Amino acid sequence: MANDNEVPSHGVWTGMFQWNKAKVCTLFEVFDSGGTWNVLTGKPLLEQLQAKHDYTNDTISIPALPQPYIIHN
Numbered sequence: 581m582a583n584d585n586e587v588p589s590h591g592v593w594t595g596m597f598q599w600n601k602a603k604v605c606t607l608f609e610v611f612d613s614g615g616t617w618n619v620l621t622g623k624p625l626l627e628q629l630q631a632k633h634d635y636t637n638d639t640i641s642i643p644a645l646p647q648p649y650i651i652h653n
Contacts, residue, residue, distance in 0.1 A: 587612065588611065589609055589610065590610045590611050590612065591610050592607055592608065592609055592610065593608045594606075594608075595607075597625070599629070599649060600642075600644065601644055602629050602642050602644060602649065604625070604628040604629060606624070606625050606628055608625075621640075626640070629642050629643075630642070630643050631643075638653040639651060639652050639653065640653075
């Protein structure tokens with residue numbers, strides 16, 4: 581974690597991840613965030629989805645037609 585605490589893994593989930601029409605086979609490390617966040621997306625999934633992070637408005641854009649999907653932080 582960012583605060584240097586080690587959090588034990590509860591396991592690994594492997595399967596098909598779908599966000600609207602964007603769909604990839606991926607895996608997630610599962611662990612307890614202590615309620616800090618629901619999902620923490622890492623670089624491998626963002627690369628698979630060809631996502632782009634806009635740091636100015638803190639959004640993630642996933643390419644799709646007719647327009648990209650926008651995720652607001």
